[in-house]
Amino acid sequence: MHVEGLDQSGIVYRISRFLADHRVNIENLAASVRPSPESGADIYSMEIVVQVPDSVTLDTIDRGLDRIANDLNVDIIFR
Template identity: 35%
Template sequence: MNTSLVFTFIGADRPGLVERIAEQISAHQGSWQESRMVELAGQFAGIARVTVASDQTESLRRALQALSSEGLEITLQNSDSKVSSQRVKPCKLSVVGNDRPGIVHEISRALKLHQINVVEMSSNVTSAAMSGDTLFEALAQVELPATVNRDQLEDALDSIADQLSLDILVE
């Protein structure tokens, strides 16, 4: 029987970080299933899901945690692979506007109030082409419950967009 593990890691960016983690997973006959990784401000961070034979789970945990001696912080969790029975509709949410504190907080609060789950999100700050102003951009994959009132959601997001001078689009 296999166990699914989800783990996060972070360490100073340098060549070979992913290889060191993959080496330990391979040494324990684990299988890398999915991951997201990125370098931010000199740190390399990621989240990954692997499967491993149940009798190898604890030794893999110890091997990955031993990488702390190489400057990697790793946190592991057993994966709960239960699928929600609630019907959801996948949507994309895009946000663009002048950067300012509170954008993610306001949008995530509106999503929470409508019981909308964020599945994946990326954001960055760039310079506007013509003015050079600092722009905040975000793209999120979200799941709308079948019970969500789309008009109420769009009204809430429009209110935030007006308040913060943003363009928010739900596709």
């Protein structure tokens, strides 16, 4: 999973809480902050490797992550 957007508090919390609520295991997480070339604003980027249990549909995860992405105004790519 890849997450990117303006740096703000709550990104890691909201995503990790959602995943935990659905019993999705985070196997690896790497994050960084870099300045935007256009504005200089801090851009937060995160790569997460997850394991989704068989009891949870990928559609459920996709829809939940879409809601979080909209709430936080970030891009989340779940592949």
